[in-house]
Amino acid sequence: MTQTSDQRASDIGAAVRRFVQAFPPGADVRVPSPQFLEYAEGRLPDALVELWRAYGLGFYGDQALAIVDPGHWVSTLQVWLGDQVASVPFAVTSFGHVYHYERVDGRDVISCLDPHFHTNTVIDGDMAAFLGEHLPGPSSHPRDLAGPHKGARQRKGELREGEIYFFTPILALGGKVHPDNLDRGDGVRHLDLIHERVGQQRR
Numbered sequence: 001m002t003q004t005s006d007q008r009a010s011d012i013g014a015a016v017r018r019f020v021q022a023f024p025p026g027a028d029v030r031v032p033s034p035q036f037l038e039y040a041e042g043r044l045p046d047a048l049v050e051l052w053r054a055y056g057l058g059f060y061g062d063q064a065l066a067i068v069d070p071g072h073w074v075s076t077l078q079v080w081l082g083d084q085v086a087s088v089p090f091a092v093t094s095f096g097h098v099y100h101y102e103r104v105d106g107r108d109v110i111s112c113l114d115p116h117f118h119t120n121t122v123i124d125g126d127m128a129a130f131l132g133e134h135l136p137g138p139s140s141h142p143r144d145l146a147g148p149h150k151g152a153r154q155r156k157g158e159l160r161e162g163e164i165y166f167f168t169p170i171l172a173l174g175g176k177v178h179p180d181n182l183d184r185g186d187g188v189r190h191l192d193l194i195h196e197r198v199g200q201q202r203r
Contacts, residue, residue, distance in 0.1 A: 016054060020051075023061030023136075025060050026062070029055055032056060040052065047127040048127050055067075073187075075188065095145055096164040097114050099123075100112075109122060163184055165182060
């Protein structure tokens, strides 16, 4: 059965509410400019645009997740997935997992780039399901990493805009998930570094 526009809007609103209940917006969250929102409408999923319009960009859930300006993270996807990548990055966990979106054959395709283990996994469902069901659910990265995230905040302090927590040495090169190995820094720069160092190791 095809949804009416009112039903679809109601479902989107409910998904956004479930997301912000699970991950309350931080004090830094700001609604982007009207020009930003106007450009996004019709190009990106309605649920994401509604989240931007109602709440905005910034950290959510005590910094477990950042809803990001795609322009800041698109170079990361180009480094990892190639210059021709069509996906749009829109969210990043506190440990640098990058969620990105593209429209394929008329449907939403949402994937998660895990730089630590060099995987790029497709997540079932559209953007409304991703925000309202996947992220608040027990198997999402923000939920699964709640303990390490809390420990990282206690040891390394709160993140600044664009920062993530990570482990040194790099996990993909044999580093260990241990509190003593935690660090904090620029997310884009660190993900580029992981890609570079792992590439050198494999050559």
